[in-house]
Every structure is written in structure tokens, then in C-alpha cells.
Amino acid sequence: MDRIRKKERFRFSAFAGGARFKRAAINTAILVVLSVALAVVVRFATLNDENVADAVLRGEPSLQIVVLSLIIGVIMSTLIAYTFYVKRDADRHVTGKLVPVMSVAVFITFLLALVFGTTVSLYVSPLALCSLLVAILVDKRVGIVTNILLSQMFFLTYILVYGSEKAVESSAALVTSMVASIFMIMFLDKAHNRIKFTVAGFVVGICTAVVPMLINYLVDANDVSQILLSGLWSFVSIVLSVALFMIVLPLMEYLFRLNTPFRLAELCSLENPLLKKLANEAPGTFNHSMVVGNLAELCADAIGENTQLAKVCAYYHDVGKTKNAQYFIENQKGYNPHDDVIPEVSVAMIVSHVTEGYRMLKKERLPDEVADTALQHHGTTPVNFFLYKAQNFTEDNLDKKEFSYPGPKPRTKIAAIIMITDTVEAASRALSEKINSPTAFRKLVHDMIAQKAGMDQFSECPITYKDLAVIEDTLVQAIPSMYHARIQYNNNPRQDKDA
Ligand SMILES: [Fe+2]
Ligand SMILES: [Fe+2]
Incomplete structure (x- = not known):
């Protein structure tokens, strides 16, 4: 009888070990695909029509894509490792979905940030979207760290691609995004319905618009239009993040069968x-x-x-x-x-x-x-x-x-x-x-x-x-x-x- 139990225990632990290995392999594959996909998007989004073919022929983008993938991969792995550290006592509903949930949140936000950042203004990049999604679907502490790492990742790749003339703009947008995200995450606890949260977004947007204005004032106090414009775009960025959050969140709640206060x-x-x-x-x-x-x-x-x-x-x-x-x-x-x-x-x-x-x-x-x-x-x-x-x-x-x-x-x-x-x-x-x-x-x-x-x-x-x-x-x-x-x-x- 004891032998049968031992056999069953062995079979069970082997099964559990196999399932864990399979999940780890899937998570690693998701991270690799995400890193390469983001690197490809960043690289090709910044090549203009004339030199895409030349650059591809020279093999230039592929080398840059490998390097960009490595940078993004290291940052994403650090973020995932921190998330598992914070959520190690969480039940399996949360831990089993951490990597796919965070990868989808990062990928969507990065793409949107790139689209708005390159077509409108760097200040409009809705980077707060990712931290809000992660804060509500995974954990608030993880949401704040995600925001810091994702913002660094986005603006670093941006400077790498566009050169250092965008450094001041990137830094101002980075600081604003981090400040606004932290306040928005704190509001998630207070605003239990979607309308209250939208109102909170407007308030935070107005308050944090001061940050890029002050930075631009320091850079050039006479450039009033740039000072005002940075404040306006920064406000738009928060409102846009909240609006996108309201659209993407229900989709992710449904896709991953997750519960949120909303x-x-x-x-x-x-x-x-x-x-x-x-x-x-x-x-x-x-x-x-x-x-x-x-x-x-x-x-x-x-x-x-x-x-x-x-x-x-x-x-x-x-x-x-x-x-x-x-x-x-x-x-x-x-x-x-x-x-x-x-x-x-x-x-x-x-x-x-x-x-x-x-x-x-x-x-x-x-x-x-x-x-x-x-x-x-x-x-x-x-x-x-x-x-x-x-x-x-x-x-x-x-x-x-x-x-x-x-x-x-x-x-x-x-x-x-x-x-x-x-x-x-x-x-x-x-x-x-x-x-x-x-x-x-x-x-x-x-x-x-x-x-x-x-x-x-x-x-x-x-x-x-x-x-x-x-x-x-x-x-x-x-x-x-x-x-x-x-x-x-x-x-x-x-x-x-x-x-
Ligand atoms: Fe009952
Ligand atoms: Fe019952």
C-alpha cells in the first residue's frame, strides 16, 4: 500500500515538475518574442521609406535589432523577476498569468507610446497606461516599478534611435510620466468606479502638467510656446492614458478572466x-x-x-x-x-x-x-x-x-x-x-x-x-x-x- 502511495506521489511530483517546466518554457518564449517584436517595431518605425531597403541589405537593422532585443530583454526579465518576488505568496490565479498579462500590457503601451511619441509629441506618449494596467491586474507596487522601468526603456530606445538632441524632451517626459503614474496608481484605491477614476485622471493631468513646464522653463525661459505646449501635451498624455486604460482594461479582464475592483x-x-x-x-x-x-x-x-x-x-x-x-x-x-x-x-x-x-x-x-x-x-x-x-x-x-x-x-x-x-x-x-x-x-x-x-x-x-x-x-x-x-x-x- 505504501509503495503504491509513494508511486502516486512520485507521479504527482513529476507531473507538477513537468507542468512547472512547461510554464517556465512558455514564459521564456513570451519574453523572447516580446523583446524581439518591440526591437523590430522600434527599429523599423524609425527608418524612413528610402533607407529601409538599403539598411536591410547592409544588415544594419538586424544587428541593431539584436542589441535592442537584448536591452529590452534584460529590462523585461528584471521586471518579471521583481514581480515574482513581490507576488511569491499570491495564489496560482495571479502567478500563472503574470508573464502574459505584463507582456500584453507592455507591448500595447510601447506601441501606442511609439505611435503618439513619433507622430504628435514625445510628451503625449501614454506610458501611464501600462503602469495602471499592471497596478490593477497584478499589484500596485509592481505597477510603480513597471512604470519606472518601462519609461526608462522607452526613452532610452528613443534617444538611441533619434540621438541625444531629444535628451531634454525625453527626460522631462520621463519624470512627468513617473510622477503622474504614481499618483494615478494611488487613486486606483480611492476611485471604485470608472467615472470617478476618469475625473481623477483629469485632476492628476492638470497638476502634473506643471512638471515639464518647469523643466522647459529651466532649459529656455524665453521659449514660452514650448513651455506651454509641454504642459498641454503632458495633460493630454494622462487623459489619453486613462481613456486607453478604460478601453484596454475590460478587454484584458475578459481575455485573462481577472478580477478588478471595477x-x-x-x-x-x-x-x-x-x-x-x-x-x-x-x-x-x-x-x-x-x-x-x-x-x-x-x-x-x-x-x-x-x-x-x-x-x-x-x-x-x-x-x-x-x-x-x-x-x-x-x-x-x-x-x-x-x-x-x-x-x-x-x-x-x-x-x-x-x-x-x-x-x-x-x-x-x-x-x-x-x-x-x-x-x-x-x-x-x-x-x-x-x-x-x-x-x-x-x-x-x-x-x-x-x-x-x-x-x-x-x-x-x-x-x-x-x-x-x-x-x-x-x-x-x-x-x-x-x-x-x-x-x-x-x-x-x-x-x-x-x-x-x-x-x-x-x-x-x-x-x-x-x-x-x-x-x-x-x-x-x-x-x-x-x-x-x-x-x-x-x-x-x-x-x-x-x-
Ligand atoms: Fe448555497
Ligand atoms: Fe451550494
Whole structure:
């Protein structure tokens, strides 16, 4: 038996090692292609029509492309290494997509910066776009470092190609871009919707326009038109960055199935087609999901997790119930279809809501965390009611696995929160008439969490005993106020003495 386990472990680690090697190879290939592509674009964009053919024949561009690729490659590798260093504790959703996300952000920004920088003015290069994308999709600290490195890379290649007469203009644009980007990244926290963020862009654009004006004043105080023009173009650059950010961000959210505060705020809207479908086809489940959403938000806040993400995960966790809504007690109006089928069929109908929900959420391209939480929110727990019902029909010992959810167990703290709030909400609703004291209610919540822990459901997520205690306290305080009409404590002081 031990030998079989060892073999399985070896096969698993070999598989994991192979997958890691494959991902590293893909990431390296992306970096090489990106570096060469940027170098090619920079080199050919700066050759005019007459000398392209001559330069190609002389082999001049190819040598310069190799050198430019190396410079860009070193800068990009440093940026990626720093990103992995900062995000080493992040979950696999983020780390698995770091290189493609950052490469796409850098490539788009570099191209646009080159187009606007060469056709309008160097000050208009919308370099803040990349740092904003990286800050919101990857990490704010990485966003700031990306901005510094990308700006250096862009203006360095620009000087290499155009010569040092552009050095002052490049330096002024570089400083302005860095200052504006850092302020914009700080505003990302404050402005939770796209309109507020656009307004913030205008404010930052006006304020930072002073920077190139001061630099140009130092260069030549008499050249008033150049001073004013640098300020104007710098303002345009920030507004352009924000406008492009609003266009590119939804595309990247969709392409990489990533969550951002903007995306999560939109998914909370009851106008979302999936939530509308849930409300129409499974109204009982819809109400349950809304209550779980409020509880999950409070619990996430209490243990320092992303409250918006917890709320969205809760709203969509049972969306798979729309397929056979009448098989779930909260949607039944008198008739119970389980009375007409054997327990094995009942269990199959019930457990399928996690896989069905996962499939629906993936199809609609919701963020991966939301789909994964829908799959994990029951872990590998058994559907006891139908297990016991089936056991009544046979004397053989039934296989518990066949009456259990397929898993996996919760892999994140938020998935664990959804598992707990889901169970506690349903139990509080069902047992509210029988709970007559805060002590009894605390015992109910405590037992439900302990039961899940006893079934080893939290062994694959980083949740701690301290987190579980905080979640218990949060639920004990929050739920009675939500069900105040039903959970009516008996005010007998002797009963409450332990509360
Ligand atoms: Fe569920
Ligand atoms: Fe649920």
C-alpha cells in the first residue's frame, strides 16, 4: 500500500515538475518574442521609406535589432523577476498569468507610446497606461516599478534611435510620466468606479502638467510656446492614458478572466444576466445568495480579505442550481420531486449544481476565483440526508464518496468563508424557530464550523484557527439582526449568562 502511495506521489511530483517546466518554457518564449517584436517595431518605425531597403541589405537593422532585443530583454526579465518576488505568496490565479498579462500590457503601451511619441509629441506618449494596467491586474507596487522601468526603456530606445538632441524632451517626459503614474496608481484605491477614476485622471493631468513646464522653463525661459505646449501635451498624455486604460482594461479582464475592483462592482449589479436568471428561475436560491453575500462580505472584512470578491463569490456560488431549481428545498412550493426518485438520483441532482455552476461561470468568463469558489464551496462533504435515506434500503455499507460532493476542498480563504456562511445561513433559516438564546445560537455556529473542520474541509486553504474564531464571532453578531423576525432570544438572564 505504501509503495503504491509513494508511486502516486512520485507521479504527482513529476507531473507538477513537468507542468512547472512547461510554464517556465512558455514564459521564456513570451519574453523572447516580446523583446524581439518591440526591437523590430522600434527599429523599423524609425527608418524612413528610402533607407529601409538599403539598411536591410547592409544588415544594419538586424544587428541593431539584436542589441535592442537584448536591452529590452534584460529590462523585461528584471521586471518579471521583481514581480515574482513581490507576488511569491499570491495564489496560482495571479502567478500563472503574470508573464502574459505584463507582456500584453507592455507591448500595447510601447506601441501606442511609439505611435503618439513619433507622430504628435514625445510628451503625449501614454506610458501611464501600462503602469495602471499592471497596478490593477497584478499589484500596485509592481505597477510603480513597471512604470519606472518601462519609461526608462522607452526613452532610452528613443534617444538611441533619434540621438541625444531629444535628451531634454525625453527626460522631462520621463519624470512627468513617473510622477503622474504614481499618483494615478494611488487613486486606483480611492476611485471604485470608472467615472470617478476618469475625473481623477483629469485632476492628476492638470497638476502634473506643471512638471515639464518647469523643466522647459529651466532649459529656455524665453521659449514660452514650448513651455506651454509641454504642459498641454503632458495633460493630454494622462487623459489619453486613462481613456486607453478604460478601453484596454475590460478587454484584458475578459481575455485573462481577472478580477478588478471595477469588474467586481459590475458583477455585483443585479442587472447581470446570470443574477437575473438566478432570480427568475430559482428565486429561493437568489435570496439565499444575497444573504450569504452580506455575511461573506462581513467575514472577509473581519479577517482582512477582499470584501468585494467575497460578495461576488457568494452571489454566484449557487448559480448552477438554475438547471434543476425545483430539486432544491428553497425553491420548492409544496411539490418535492425527490419523493419520486431514488436517493442516488437525488444526490446526483444536488451535487451537480457545483460542477454546473463552474461550467456556467467559466462560459460567461467570470473571474477564475468566482468559478473556482462555486466548485469548491461544498468541498467533499456528504449529502447526509440522502446517504441515510439510501442506507435504509440496504444492509450493505454504502460508499460515502458516492453520496458526497466531488470537491475540491476550498483552496482560498474566501472559498472557506463561502462554505461556512452558506451552511450557517441555511441552518439559521431552517432552525430559527428553535434557537432561543444567544448561547444556543453561538453553539450552532460553532458546531457548524467545527463540523466542517472535523471533515478536513480546510486542509487545502490557508485559513487559520484565529480566522475561524473571528468568522464565528462575526456571524454570531450579524445573523440575529438579519433574522430578527425569526430568531427571538428568550430574555431570561439565566439562559444568557454564558453569552
Ligand atoms: Fe451550494
Ligand atoms: Fe448555497
